[in-house]
Amino acid sequence: RKEVEQDPGPFNVPEGATVAFNCTYSNSASQSFFWYRQDCRKEPKLLMSVYSSGNEDGRFTAQLNRASQYISLLIRDSKLSDSATYLCVVKSPGGSYIPTFGRGTSLIVHP
Amino acid sequence: GAGVSQSPSNKVTEKGKDVELRCDPISGHTALYWYRQSLGQGLEFLIYFQGNSAPDKSGLPSDRFSAERTGGSVSTLTIQRTQQEDSAVYLCASSQFPPGLAGENAYEQYFGPGTRLTVT
Numbered sequence: 001r002k003e004v005e006q007d008p009g010p011f012n013v014p015e016g017a018t019v020a021f022n023c024t025y026s027n028s029a030s031q032s033f034f035w036y037r038q039d040c041r042k043e044p045k046l047l048m049s050v051y052s053s054g055n056e057d058g059r060f061t062a063q064l065n066r067a068s069q070y071i072s073l074l075i076r077d078s079k080l081s082d083s084a085t086y087l088c089v090v091k092s093p094g095g096s097y098i099p100t101f102g103r104g105t106s107l108i109v110h111p
Numbered sequence: 112g113a114g115v116s117q118s119p120s121n122k123v124t125e126k127g128k129d130v131e132l133r134c135d136p137i138s139g140h141t142a143l144y145w146y147r148q149s150l151g152q153g154l155e156f157l158i159y160f161q162g163n164s165a166p167d168k169s170g171l172p173s174d175r176f177s178a179e180r181t182g183g184s185v186s187t188l189t190i191q192r193t194q195q196e197d198s199a200v201y202l203c204a205s206s207q208f209p210p211g212l213a214g215e216n217a218y219e220q221y222f223g224p225g226t227r228l229t230v231t
Contacts, residue, residue, distance in 0.1 A: 042224075043202055043222040043223060044154070087154075089220075097142070098159050103152075104153060
């Protein structure tokens with residue numbers, strides 16, 4: 001099992017739709033979780049951290065399910081500008097301080 | 112404030128030549144990472160610097176790759192005798208907190224715009 005797994009998509013949704021992505025991780029002791037957004041031919045940019053209690057930022061909601069070892073990202077009222085690849089990032093405990101990036105989920109929002 | 116900067120933004124080189132890529136992290140960030148990303152692929156970790164500790168070089172694909180970080184700030188990634196398979200976007204990232212400090216966001220990384228390397 002890969003350390004961090006994401007459905008590559010693409011998820012093709014109309015404007016205004018609600019869409020959700022999941023990301024599973026293999027190390028149950030993982031501590032820190034993030035969602036990044038990467039536009040085509042651009043660098044990844046931090047979208048939001050995922051806190052244990054879940055967190056919301058405008059139209060975006062991130063949640064952590066430790067029992068099932070996954071994090072989720074929910075986007076409400078999708079905009080054309082939300083079209084991008086969404087990367088899941090997991091930081092495991094221990095001596096390695098290197099976060100593990102998922103391969104990303106592609107989202108396409110169409111008119 | 113200023114973000115992570117990288118130079119050059121694009122580099123075209125002939126196979127067999129050496130190249131140097133530069134990264135200026137965010138001021139005050141103690142951790143610095145190098146990644147590379149081939150077209151349509153995920154991020155591949157290369158090397159990690161943390162303060163004055165020995166770098167974690169576990170991701171370097173061959174001994175043609177090396178990196179240094181001077182004065183705990185600027186970093187240079189060097190690729191010797193470049194090969195066509197080295198063509199990729201090389202991304203640098205920095206983060207604020209060293210390992211061990213509390214805080215759920217201790218490992219938030221901020222990326223530079225990358226250097227697009229093409230080996231012909």
